Amino acid sequence: MSEPLYPGYLNLLASGELQRRADAAWAVLESCTICPQNCGVNRLAGKKAVCRSTTECIVGSWNVHRREEPPISGTRGAGTIFFGYCQARCTYCQNYWLSQDGHGQNVTPAQLARMMLLLQKRGVHNLDLVTPTHYVPQILRGLVIAAEQGLHIPLVYNCAGYENLETLRLLDGIVDIYLPDAKYADNKHAIRTSKMPHYVESNQATLREMYRQVGPLTLDDDGIGRRGLLIRHLVMPNGIAGTREVLQWIADELGPETPVSVMDQYFPAYKALNDPTLNRRLNWEEYREAVDAMESTGLVDGFLQEDLMELDMSDAV
Numbered sequence: 001m002s003e004p005l006y007p008g009y010l011n012l013l014a015s016g017e018l019q020r021r022a023d024a025a026w027a028v029l030e031s032c033t034i035c036p037q038n039c040g041v042n043r044l045a046g047k048k049a050v051c052r053s054t055t056e057c058i059v060g061s062w063n064v065h066r067r068e069e070p071p072i073s074g075t076r077g078a079g080t081i082f083f084g085y086c087q088a089r090c091t092y093c094q095n096y097w098l099s100q101d102g103h104g105q106n107v108t109p110a111q112l113a114r115m116m117l118l119l120q121k122r123g124v125h126n127l128d129l130v131t132p133t134h135y136v137p138q139i140l141r142g143l144v145i146a147a148e149q150g151l152h153i154p155l156v157y158n159c160a161g162y163e164n165l166e167t168l169r170l171l172d173g174i175v176d177i178y179l180p181d182a183k184y185a186d187n188k189h190a191i192r193t194s195k196m197p198h199y200v201e202s203n204q205a206t207l208r209e210m211y212r213q214v215g216p217l218t219l220d221d222d223g224i225g226r227r228g229l230l231i232r233h234l235v236m237p238n239g240i241a242g243t244r245e246v247l248q249w250i251a252d253e254l255g256p257e258t259p260v261s262v263m264d265q266y267f268p269a270y271k272a273l274n275d276p277t278l279n280r281r282l283n284w285e286e287y288r289e290a291v292d293a294m295e296s297t298g299l300v301d302g303f304l305q306e307d308l309m310e311l312d313m314s315d316a317v
């Protein structure tokens with residue numbers, strides 16, 4: 001028996017399964033349940049709901065990106081494609097002009113495929129699809145074209161961790177690296193600040209399914225991510241993110257070897273500037289609490305994205 005091809009989507013291309021998955025995802029647009037918002041609108045007929053998206057795919061920017069986690073950016077960068085609009089309404093979004101205002105260009109699947117191939121030509125380690133969820137059907141159509149024309153670098157699915165299992169199953173064997181958020185431990189914060197109903201349950205089911213598909217992140221000999229799950233968690237002021245609970249759940253339910261990237265670079269953007277619970281950076285105590293949580297939950301593999309110069313040190317001891 002011959003060795004499976006890498007990345008996985010090349011196997012599915014050869015068998016015709018990649019095209020079948022793209023067709024199946026496209027059919028969901030007729031009564032859209034691509035994500036847990038489950039709007040049920042007919043996007044094929046131009047109806048819009050939470051993500052304000054129909055069949056067109058908006059790309060805000062695409063370029064070589066060197067500031068992801070080291071296994072993602074590596075030495076040659078990640079080929080990042082930032083998509084317009086979003087399934088969430090995070091009041092603190094740092095890319096709100098893209099996620100909420102939808103700035104960018106409408107692209108066809110063929111144009112998306114061309115972006116993928118041009119990024120590959122620039123030598124990047126992977127294709128880093130940022131906020132891809134609501135465009136899974138469009139991305140799969142583009143991927144079929146790109147793979148037929150020689151795309152051969154791994155796919156990174158860089159998302160909010162708010163996915164429907166049916167959609168994730170369409171991505172099984174196609175996505176090599178899942179890079180989801182685990183944003184909240186409490187649904188009341190998820191609703192108030194991001195308008196994502198049932199986020200905690202959806203997020204936990206999402207992380208379990210991603211882990212089932214790819215396991216924890218594995219690296220090649222050069223330390224570059226090859227396949228697996230790397231979870232991101234942004235620490236927020238006033239305990240909004242529930243950092244200790246989120247990390248403990250990951251350690252207990254997925255296993256302490258699950259890599260987690262804990263980020264401390266929160267800053268108030270967009271509507272958070274007018275929200276008394278969100279209108280400041282982390283203070284020293286909150287940063288220390290996150291570090292303690294990392295250590296005490298037993299997680300052994302992860303990154304602490306320290307940005308100490310940006311912290312409010314006024315209450316440091």
Ligand code: SF4
Binds near residue numbers: 033
């Ligand atoms: S992808 Fe958009 S339209 Fe579809 S369920 Fe999610 S938010 Fe609603």
